[in-house]
Amino acid sequence: MTSETKEASEVLKQRAYYAATAERYDQMHGEEREDSLSFPFFFAAVDHLEIKSILDVGSGTGVAVRKIKMRQAGIMAVGVEPSAELRKIGQARGLSESELVDGDATSLQFEDRSFDLVCEFAVLHHIPEPSRAIAEMLRVARKAVFISDCNSFGQGSGLSRFLKQSIRALGLWPMANYIKTKGKGYTISEGDGLAYSYSVFDDYKQISRACKSVHLVNTGGAGPNFYRSASHVTLLGIKK
Numbered sequence: 001m002t003s004e005t006k007e008a009s010e011v012l013k014q015r016a017y018y019a020a021t022a023e024r025y026d027q028m029h030g031e032e033r034e035d036s037l038s039f040p041f042f043f044a045a046v047d048h049l050e051i052k053s054i055l056d057v058g059s060g061t062g063v064a065v066r067k068i069k070m071r072q073a074g075i076m077a078v079g080v081e082p083s084a085e086l087r088k089i090g091q092a093r094g095l096s097e098s099e100l101v102d103g104d105a106t107s108l109q110f111e112d113r114s115f116d117l118v119c120e121f122a123v124l125h126h127i128p129e130p131s132r133a134i135a136e137m138l139r140v141a142r143k144a145v146f147i148s149d150c151n152s153f154g155q156g157s158g159l160s161r162f163l164k165q166s167i168r169a170l171g172l173w174p175m176a177n178y179i180k181t182k183g184k185g186y187t188i189s190e191g192d193g194l195a196y197s198y199s200v201f202d203d204y205k206q207i208s209r210a211c212k213s214v215h216l217v218n219t220g221g222a223g224p225n226f227y228r229s230a231s232h233v234t235l236l237g238i239k240k
Contacts, residue, residue: 055115
């Protein structure tokens with residue numbers, strides 16, 4: 001199986017999961033999720049940066065877009081979501097077809113600097129090559145990118161975190177993850193579908209090169225070193 005065929009197969013599995021769980025999606029990904037804690041920071045950044053337009057990547061049923069519309073009606077907000085079933089739910093809950101659109105996070109259909117801010121909430125760990133999505137987010141963003149996602153190296157017990165961080169430091173994490181997932185490179189769970197090992201810190205250098213400043217918030221319980229102890233991290237990259 002070629003890498004392209006493998007990736008296509010994984011995409012189909014993820015799409016099938018969302019199709020099967022579309023009616024329960026909002027309930028399954030509700031306010032108790034760690035990424036919900038990032039919204040106060042998100043709206044503070046929106047106010048501080050005087051954001052007028054927002055693109056939400058991997059929008060699901062458009063929860064973030066609806067939150068934005070309810071809080072700040074004057075902002076133009078658009079969500080990109082490849083699952084037709086999830087878009088249908090979001091549109092049935094008040095979003096128009098122009099507010100929740102089809103699209104691919106790794107190849108966004110928008111011009112450079114089209115939106116003041118481009119965001120994602122718990123989406124990158126579902127993408128096999130998240131750096132491609134990050135590059136697209138940075139390209140389309142005029143002022144800033146906002147990322148709220150997991151830090152796999154800050155998850156688990158103290159011993160588990162130590163082992164994962166040590167393996168990564170030795171450059172052996174891809175091999176270890178391959179063995180851990182029995183060659184698949186991903187896991188499948190009832191609550192999250194198909195997911196890859198991901199850490200916000202995997203893309204930190206890529207983001208910092210494109211941004212004037214980068215700000216981190218712990219949204220998943222942590223000590224002073226977020227990489228070592230935070231299971232979920234929110235990142236704001238300000239381009240100018």
